[in-house]
Structure formats: C-alpha cells, structure tokens
Amino acid sequence: MVFQAGAVLLVETVRKAGLDRAISAALMPWRRPRAVHDPGKILLDVALAVALGGDCLADVGMLRAEPAVFGPVASDPTVSRLVDSLAAAGPKALSAIRAARAEAREHVWNVAKNAAPDAEGQVVVDLDGVLVPAHSEKQDATATWKKTFGHHPLMGFVDHGSGGAGEPVAGLLRPGNAGSDTAADHITTAQLALAQLPKKYRRGRQTLIRTDSAGGTHEFAAWLAKRGRWLSYSVGMTITDTIHQAVLKIPPAAWTVAVEPDGEIRDGAWVAELTGDVLKGRPQGTRLIVRKERPHPGAQSRITDADGLRLTAFATNTTGIPIAALELRHRQRARAEDRIRAARATGLRNLPLHDTAQNQIWLEIVQIAPDLLAWMPMLALTGETRGWEPRRLRLRLFSAAAQIVTTARRRHLRFARHWPWTDVITAALARLDALPNPD
Numbered sequence: 001m002v003f004q005a006g007a008v009l010l011v012e013t014v015r016k017a018g019l020d021r022a023i024s025a026a027l028m029p030w031r032r033p034r035a036v037h038d039p040g041k042i043l044l045d046v047a048l049a050v051a052l053g054g055d056c057l058a059d060v061g062m063l064r065a066e067p068a069v070f071g072p073v074a075s076d077p078t079v080s081r082l083v084d085s086l087a088a089a090g091p092k093a094l095s096a097i098r099a100a101r102a103e104a105r106e107h108v109w110n111v112a113k114n115a116a117p118d119a120e121g122q123v124v125v126d127l128d129g130v131l132v133p134a135h136s137e138k139q140d141a142t143a144t145w146k147k148t149f150g151h152h153p154l155m156g157f158v159d160h161g162s163g164g165a166g167e168p169v170a171g172l173l174r175p176g177n178a179g180s181d182t183a184a185d186h187i188t189t190a191q192l193a194l195a196q197l198p199k200k201y202r203r204g205r206q207t208l209i210r211t212d213s214a215g216g217t218h219e220f221a222a223w224l225a226k227r228g229r230w231l232s233y234s235v236g237m238t239i240t241d242t243i244h245q246a247v248l249k250i251p252p253a254a255w256t257v258a259v260e261p262d263g264e265i266r267d268g269a270w271v272a273e274l275t276g277d278v279l280k281g282r283p284q285g286t287r288l289i290v291r292k293e294r295p296h297p298g299a300q301s302r303i304t305d306a307d308g309l310r311l312t313a314f315a316t317n318t319t320g321i322p323i324a325a326l327e328l329r330h331r332q333r334a335r336a337e338d339r340i341r342a343a344r345a346t347g348l349r350n351l352p353l354h355d356t357a358q359n360q361i362w363l364e365i366v367q368i369a370p371d372l373l374a375w376m377p378m379l380a381l382t383g384e385t386r387g388w389e390p391r392r393l394r395l396r397l398f399s400a401a402a403q404i405v406t407t408a409r410r411r412h413l414r415f416a417r418h419w420p421w422t423d424v425i426t427a428a429l430a431r432l433d434a435l436p437n438p439d
Helices: 005-017 019-026 039-051 057-064 076-089 091-115 183-195 218-226 241-248 323-348 356-380 383-387 390-398 422-434
Strands: 123-129 149-151 154-159 166-172 207-211 231-237 256-259 265-274 287-293 310-316 402-407 410-415
Touching: 005 019, 005 039, 005 091, 005 356, 005 390, 005 410, 005 422, 019 039, 019 091, 039 057, 039 076, 039 323, 039 356, 057 076, 076 091, 076 356, 091 183, 091 356, 123 166, 123 183, 123 323, 154 183, 154 323, 166 183, 166 323, 166 356, 183 207, 183 218, 207 323, 218 231, 231 323, 241 265, 241 287, 241 310, 256 323, 265 323, 287 323, 310 323, 323 356, 323 390, 356 383, 356 390, 356 422, 390 422, 410 422
Parallel strands: 123 207, 207 231
Antiparallel strands: 123 154, 154 166, 231 310, 256 265, 265 287, 287 310, 402 410
C-alpha cells in the first residue's frame, strides 16, 4: 500500500512535458563527480513536494517515504547543498532553470492544443506584487507598505481564463520596502515573463500585458509603447486631477454601459474614452479609457469619486474593439488575485531560507510547482475538474492511496473503488499515457 499515490499524475506530467530531461540537462554543470542523485531530479522532487502542500525543503521527506511512487529521493543535506550551490551560481543557475521551464512550456502548449491558454490566438500575462511575511530576520526582509514585515516579490501569471488555473512565468524577489510602482521592476518582470513564452508570441500583438495601477508609470508605459508593434498592453492608471477634470467634462451621451462576460449589461457601470489634452505626454497610440461605477456597499468614498461614482482608468494600445469589451478585458485582471491565492497555497506562504539568493531559488521552485498544477489539468482533466484549485486537487486526487500490484512483470497502481474520484484519476492517467512523449 502506498500513500499520495494520486501524485503519480504529477510525475507523469513531468515526464510528458519533458521537464525532467530539460532540467536535468540544464543543471548538469552542478552535478558533482560520482554523485548518486541528479540535480534536476532533486529540484523536481522539491517542486513535487511543494505541489503536494509542502512549504520547506525538508518536506521532500514525504516523497522519500514512497520510493515506489517517486523513485529514489535525495537526503535533506543533499537537497540543501544543491540549493546552496545554485544560489552561489546566481544568475547562471536561474537562467538554466528558466530555460528548461520555457522549453517544457512550449511542448505542453503544443500538445494541449485547444486546452492551451493560447488556443484563441493571444496569451494574457498579468503582473502583480505579492507580500510574503517573514517571521524571523531574513536577508532583505523589511517593513512593507502594509506595515507588515517580509518581502515583496513581483510575479507574472499567464491567465488560463475563468475555467482554468494560471501559470507563473516570472518571479522577481524584492525587499519588503520595494515600491509597488517601481518601473524598473515591472520591466524586468515583463522581460522574464516574455522569455517564458514561445517565440511566435513575440509578434503581431499576440501577447497582452496587464497590470493594475502600480504598472501605470510613465517609464513602464514608454517601455511597452516601444514594443507596441508586437505587444499589446492594458495598464491601470491612477486617477490624477487632470484625468478627474477630463472625466467631469465628458457629455452624458459619450458614456457606454459596461458589460459582463456573458454579454449582459453591468448594472450601475459606464465606460468612456478620454481624448484631447489628457493624452499629452503619453506614448503615441495610447488610448485612455475610464469607468464610473456605483461603489460596492460599505466602500469608503474617495476624493476622486465623481457624483458618488467610483472612477477607475486604464491605458491600452488595442484598437478595433468596443471600449466596453476592452474594459471587461481589463477588469478580468482581477483573476490574478486567484492566482496569487493559489501560489500562497503552493509554497509562497513564506520564504523558508535565510539568504536572498537561496530564497530566489525557492521562488523558482515555487513557480515549477504551480506550473505542474496547471499543466496536469490542461493535459489530463476535463470539464469542471479543470478548474480545481491546488487544495482541492490535493484532497481529492493526490492524497488517494493505492495498492501496488505486480503482474506479467509490470507494476500497476490499484486505487480503491469506493474512493469518489478514482474514475477521475484513472481517466486522467489514461489521457496522459496517450500523449506523445517529448522528442
């Protein structure tokens, strides 16, 4: 009898994605002579432990306890030595890990076909900051803008839409006092995210970068505008006095009702496009769209409200689409909060190591784990199960126990018939088995 047998879904996802071979080849320079354990396998074992709910390096012990499912697993000291070696290598090790992830991602998207996040011809990347508290004196842990203590990494997620998860494609570790609107950090994170995407999405505006108002700086807008021939953007803007005065001058007939994803009218919300002097100093091709909406019950009034209506604005370079549809597209950036919640439940609740370089390696591991949690449903699940978040996947699928049965010189996992989700597990394994192996 083996436990966590359902996690074989993740093991098979690693194999079908080619991530095991890619990351083993990338980390070959860090394999010591006569070493028993492959550095790539060690790193992936930690990522699997994180995907199963672990939040520190020692949690790889849950894999070590089930060698029949996960194979031989390195000892805790061996895992720690590898993380120290990768941290000492700095950008070289980070680049190797990221290149392996990008290679596997391209293969997964090609195999997933209509289930891939690029099935509609455009990839949406959301950038957002995450506050990660620290409960001890760690390097670069400082007071945050929310008066807590810890770090403030900037993350990038590929949006899978309302029916799927999200893939982390960038993670920039920053001190806790890093500004939410630091343009240089947004540029770096956007570059990391774009490097994770297949090259074909670096032309024809097939990639959309979305941010909240923290990304609405002139420097980041100018960087995006320079790449406007092949990159689309939808960036939140702070309601300045200039924008506020321009909104007050919009005639009633210029307002258009906002819409919901199902095409129905959004009650109490209207959108309009600002033109004229308010665009002075902004990159050519910028469109500034504003929404006014009745505040939610209990919301505090703001000085930028107009006639009791809450104002929000965003800038975009997309043309040929009604402004109501553009506003809906930008509003769906709120799904990034769901991605952050899932990331917190998958290793981002804390940064367990002391040095910044070590925690940056941990942040890369934390990105591999949600990658697997997004790729497995994309490749193997259907219907409602594709939208299950990490906690539900762990409780219903990964935690299932099974019996190992050997017959005809082959080993099989026999899951209990009374487990309510055995059919989901076995059907998913069959779909993974039918997929082509990476070249």
